[in-house]
Structures are given as C-alpha cells and as structure tokens.
Amino acid sequence: MSALTLSRLKKSFGGTDVIKGVDLDVTEGEFVVFVGPSGCGKSTLLRMIAGLEEVSGGEIVIAGKPVNDLPPVKRGIAMVFQSYALYPHMSVFENIAFPLRVERLAEDEVRHRVGEAARILQLESRLQHKPGMLSGGQRQRVAIGRAIVREPRIFLFDEPLSNLDAALRSDMRVELTRLHKRLGATMIYVTHDQVEALTMADKIVVLNGGRIEQVGTPLDLYHRPQNRFVAGFIGNPKMNFLEGRCTAASGSGVTVDLGPLGTITLPRPGSAGLVGETLSVGIRPEHVRLDQDTGFRLALKPGIIERLGIHTVAYAPLPSGDTFVALFEGDPPVRDDEEVTVSVDPSACHLFDSSGAAIGVAA
Numbered sequence: 279m280s281a282l283t284l285s286r287l288k289k290s291f292g293g294t295d296v297i298k299g300v301d302l303d304v305t306e307g308e309f310v311v312f313v314g315p316s317g318c319g320k321s322t323l324l325r326m327i328a329g330l331e332e333v334s335g336g337e338i339v340i341a342g343k344p345v346n347d348l349p350p351v352k353r354g355i356a357m358v359f360q361s362y363a364l365y366p367h368m369s370v371f372e373n374i375a376f377p378l379r380v381e382r383l384a385e386d387e388v389r390h391r392v393g394e395a396a397r398i399l400q401l402e403s404r405l406q407h408k409p410g411m412l413s414g415g416q417r418q419r420v421a422i423g424r425a426i427v428r429e430p431r432i433f434l435f436d437e438p439l440s441n442l443d444a445a446l447r448s449d450m451r452v453e454l455t456r457l458h459k460r461l462g463a464t465m466i467y468v469t470h471d472q473v474e475a476l477t478m479a480d481k482i483v484v485l486n487g488g489r490i491e492q493v494g495t496p497l498d499l500y501h502r503p504q505n506r507f508v509a510g511f512i513g514n515p516k517m518n519f520l521e522g523r524c525t526a527a528s529g530s531g532v533t534v535d536l537g538p539l540g541t542i543t544l545p546r547p548g549s550a551g552l553v554g555e556t557l558s559v560g561i562r563p564e565h566v567r568l569d570q571d572t573g574f575r576l577a578l579k580p581g582i583i584e585r586l587g588i589h590t591v592a593y594a595p596l597p598s599g600d601t602f603v604a605l606f607e608g609d610p611p612v613r614d615d616e617e618v619t620v621s622v623d624p625s626a627c628h629l630f631d632s633s634g635a636a637i638g639v640a641a
C-alpha cells in the first residue's frame with residue numbers, strides 16, 4: 279500500500295518556482311532518500327509533506343487521505359531536524375515525552391512510550407540527564423526518540439546527521455538503518471551526502487532544480503543512470519565524461535571519435551541518427567584498469583596521486599582541460615608526472631546524447 283503519494287506537486291516563493299511538478303509514490307515501510315545539489319528543493323519538498331509549507335499546486339496523499347489542508351499535527355508524521363531543537367532545561371525523559379504532553383496522554387501511556395523509545399535508542403541510563411550532558415549523537419537520538427513516541431505513519435528526517443563528526447555520522451547511519459528495520463516504519467530522509475543515500479535507502483529520489491531526475495534503488499542509479507546529471511551525481515569519485523563525435527551507430531554498437539584520446543566503440547544499440555552528434559562517454563574512476571587488455575586504452579600523466587592504502591586515486595589533466603580521475607585498488611606503482619597507459623572495458627562505459635539522456639538505458 280502507498281504510504282505517501284505526491285501528484286504534480288508545485289511550490290513557488292513569490293514568483294519563483296522551486297518545486298516544479300513532482301510525482302512520487304512511497305510504499306509503506308520504505309526508506310526513501312531525497313538527494314540533490316544545494317538549492318534543488320529537497321527541504322522544501324519535505325516541509326510540504328510535513329505541512330510546514332503551503333502547497334502551490336498538486337496534491338499530497340498520506341495513507342489514502344489528501345492532507346493538503348491538514349495542519350502538521352493531523353498528518354500522522356513526525357519530523358527530525360538537523361538542529362535537534364531539544365529543551366535545555368528539561369530532562370531527556372521530558373524532552374522525549376514533550377509531544378505526548380502536548381497531546382495530553384495519560385501518564386501511564388507517556389511512561390510506557392518513552393520507556394520503549396529509550397530502550398530502542400539505548401538511552402535508558404540517560405533519561406534523567408539534561409541535554410547539555412549528552413554527546414551530539416546522544417542528543418540526536420533524543421530528537422529521534424521524540425519522533426518515535428508519536429508513533430507516526432511517516433518519519434521525516436531533514437539532514438539529521440549533518441552536525442555530527444564523520445565517525446559519529448557513520449555510527450548513526452547504522453543505527454538509523456537498524457531503527458528502520460526494527461520499526462518497519464516509512465521514512466523519508468533528506469541529505470546532500472550520497473554515502474548516506476546509497477547506504478541507507480531502499481529508494482533514492484534524485485532532485486535537480488525542483489524536478490525529479492530519477493527514482494530508483496541505489497544500485498539502479500549507480501549502474502543504470504538515465505541521464506548525465508544522475509551519472510555525475512551518484513558515485514564518488516565522480517564519473518568522468520569524455521566528449522566526442524559519433525562516427526557510426528548500429529543495433530550492436532556506437533563508435534565515438536574522442537579526438538586526441540582515440541576512438542571507442544561501446545557495445546550497445548544505437549540508431550543511425552546519432553551519427554554526427556556530440557556524445558559523452560561516461561567512465562567511472564573505479565572501472566579504469568592498469569592492465570591493458572580490456573579494450574579502450576588511454577595514456578595518462580597523473581599530476582596528483584592520493585594514496586589511501588585501500589585504494590589510490592590519480593588525477594590526470596586531459597587535452598580538453600578537464601581532469602580525468604582513476605581509482606585503483608591498493609597501492610599500484612603509478613607515479614605523478616609519469617605517463618601510464620590505462621584501459622577501460624567499453625561495455626562498462628556509459629553513453630549520453632547531446633541532451634544528456636542515456637543511450638541504451640530503459641527509462
């Protein structure tokens with residue numbers, strides 16, 4: 279069953295369109311992550327679902343019921359913000375209990391729900407502490423506890439981990455994934471951190487300029503990006519793009535002349551109409567090999583090499599002025615300012631037409 283449906287959803291501030299017609303279906307129990315560059319409308323979309331922003335057009339349906347005209351408290355949602363918004367003078371218990379006090383729940387029920395949330399979040403020994411005595415991660419757990427006790431249909435998270443340091447973020451990622459499994463609740467999560475998106479999501483929604491670019495599982499987006507934007511956004515280091523002119527295209531292959539870098543033929547169906555068009559060949563840094571028998575060869579002279587132990591990242595200038603990034607496992611014998619010939623399997627490459635649409639990937 280659908281937990282949430284957005285239909286032709288729009289939002290403008292003054293005369294500026296910020297959300298430009300979003301359609302989305304979220305299944306009950308799904309962990310959905312909104313990602314996209316700064317200003318693409320992620321938070322606005324979340325706040326519209328929460329009822330904190332009015333809708334300029336379209337409809338929001340939660341559990342089968344249109345909610346456009348319902349205030350936040352009647353929507354069956356609970357939102358966790360980046361700033362934990364805890365009351366410093368109240369104990370952890372009272373902070374978690376706060377929304378239940380507002381609803382005037384019976385004391386027994388309050389104790390039961392707070393106790394359960396504290397147990398799930400391992401905050402039982404902290405219930406009498408004040409927020410000032412807690413670490414950042416513990417404070418964020420209190421904020422999550424305050425959402426849990428409301429027993430919402432949908433949890434909304436707006437960059438909840440962005441105030442934490444890197445180590446704590448990765449711990450909290452695991453905790454949130456565990457929490458999602460345990461509660462089986464529908465969760466919608468906004469982040470600009472693609473590691474969070476790729477590791478936590480059942481489904482990722484990539485937004486750009488107020489529109490959805492693609493919706494899919496993390497691996498769908500990684501392996502089958504439908505356009506150049508998604509291809510460049512998902513994956514770290516980012517995909518390399520080499521531009522060239524299509525010189526041949528048939529049902530079995532597309533050939534692109536990359537000028538000084540040579541010619542590559544990708545084994546994917548293309549129509550004869552592509553010949554003459556400028557295409558972009560997408561190469562993921564992790565698909566670059568130092569052995570030279572996998573098809574397309576490229577001579578690189580890395581200017582900078584980052585050795586991270588588990589892998590090595592090489593940055594090499596291209597004749598176009600762009601930088602080509604290659605990622606190798608371990609610590610291979612590549613040196614900066616020394617030429618090295620690498621190779622790429624053409625069947626692992628991506629291909630985009632001049633409008634940015636992927637060639638040979640079903641929409």
Ligand SMILES: Nc1ncnc2c1ncn2[C@@H]1O[C@H](COP(=O)(O)OP(=O)(O)OP(=O)(O)O)[C@@H](O)[C@H]1O
Nearest residue numbers: 291292296314315316317318319320321322323470
């Ligand atoms: N209350 C407002 N009044 C006017 N413009 C707004 C308002 N809120 C957001 N905007 C604009 O809407 C656009 C989308 O903002 P939003 O905060 O949703 O983006 P975002 O993707 O969450 O960005 P970030 O990752 O930087 O938080 C931005 O251009 C922003 O300036």
